[in-house]
Amino acid sequence: MDLDAYVAEHAAEWRRLDQLARRRRVTAAEADELVALYQRAATHLSVVRSRSPDPALVARLSRLVLAARNAITGTPAFSWQRVGHFFVAGFPLAVYRAWPWWSAVATTFSLVAFGIMGYVVANPEVAELFMDDATITRMIQSDFVGYYSQFASQNQTLRVWTNNAVLTAECLAGGVLILPVLVVLFTNALNVGLTGGVMIAYGRGDVFFGMIMPHGLLELTAVFVGAGVGLRVGWAWIAPGPLRTRGRALVEAAREGMLVALGLVVVLLVSGVLEGFLTPSSLPMPVKDVIGALVWLAFLAYVVILGRAAHLEGESTDLPEELTEAPVPTA
Structure with a gap:
């Protein structure tokens, strides 16, 4: 031509x-x-x-x-109704559907972290393979508690929000290849187990759990959800099922993954606010722990109640038809 x-x-x-x-x-x-x-x-x-x-x-x-x-x-106009539908149906439904995956991630992570923790408590010298005596001393005496108050509350909130968002994004994106997610999860389980083991071994277990619970329950759950959904996306192209091609299975799982990613931005912001304002506050430690536990239980109830309701009503996590790309007509 x-x-x-x-x-x-x-x-x-x-x-x-x-x-x-x-x-x-x-x-x-x-x-x-x-x-x-x-x-x-x-x-x-x-x-x-x-x-x-x-x-x-x-x-x-x-x-x-x-x-x-x-x-x-025309281009779709912004709609608060669509935003409301996302938080009432779309996001909780996507998380609810993936619950076997992120529940398995949470269980495995906890077993590994507490296993490492118990081993370090029984063998305190193991910690010296990862940190020197000066670092251990500073952690026990000041660094662990001081970490949560080293910045102004609003700055700490923004800092942990972005850090946790990056970590969760790595889990979601890396899920396609499976192995990167497992590496990220093990690295964090090792860090939690090692730090907790050192604090418990030196009689500071109450401080460790007391400082982590106000924000950690929600924060870790968000990471578990991201990792579980990421692994689910990866498994979709490994085992798409008898009625779907690998490409179709991957696209469908990835769409739900994007919904989860958007919703977790808000969840991680809430956990960031807890870590920036609640954890370093002067409230009694039991009170802070109760508040953190209530927020965490509220999130789980939100996912189970609204997600299950959306599932029973036959809601879909697909994009609305007006937001999908229409085929190009030809003459």
């Missing part, structure tokens, strides 16, 4: 389509013309891609076709 001749032949149509797509209002006749030119431009794009895929021309026509389609169909 003579690309220059093809461009010269249809350039006037493309310019006219660009003009119509940019207008805020069009007449009925112009609307009909816009649809017709859009269909023809979509066909032109298909021809160029198949016969002479010039990158610059493909990019130009792709932008033109996309702009024309937006002008014809």
Whole structure:
């Protein structure tokens, strides 16, 4: 195909389509013309891609076709109703459906962390393989407690929120390959077990659990959910089932994974607020622990009650039809 001749032949149509797509209002006749030119431009794009895929021309026509389609169909307006539906049905349903995965992650993580913790308590010298005596002394005397008050509350909230969001994102994204998630989880279980073991071995177990519980229950649960959903996405392409292709299974699981990722941003913000404001506060430790436990139980109840209700009502975690990409019509 003579690309220059093809461009010269249809350039006037493309310019006219660009003009119509940019207008805020069009007449009925112009609307009909816009649809017709859009269909023809979509066909032109298909021809160029198949016969002479010039990158610059493909990019130009792709932008033109996309702009024309937006002008014809319009862009979805922001809706608080859709936001409400996400938090009432979409997010809890996605987490509820994945509960076997993140429950298994939570159980395995806890067994490993407490196993390491018990081993370090029984063999305190093991800690010296990972940290020197000075570090252990500072941790017991000041560093562990001081960590939660070294920054202003709002700064600590933002800091742990971003750190935990990155950790959870790693678990979600790495789930496709399975092994990265397992490495991240084991590394964190080792850190929790080693730190807890040292604190307990030196008579500071009450401080360890008292400082972790206000925020840690919700924080770790969010990480477990992210890891469980990530592993579920990875397993979707390993074992898609008899009625789905690997690609379809992966796409469906990944869509639910994105819903979970968006919802966990809010959950991790709540745990960040707890760690920034509640954990270092002057409230009695039992009171802080009770508040943290109540927030954690509220999240679990939210997932179970609303997620189960959405499941029984046949709610879907797919995107609404108006937000999915429509097929490009051709002439």
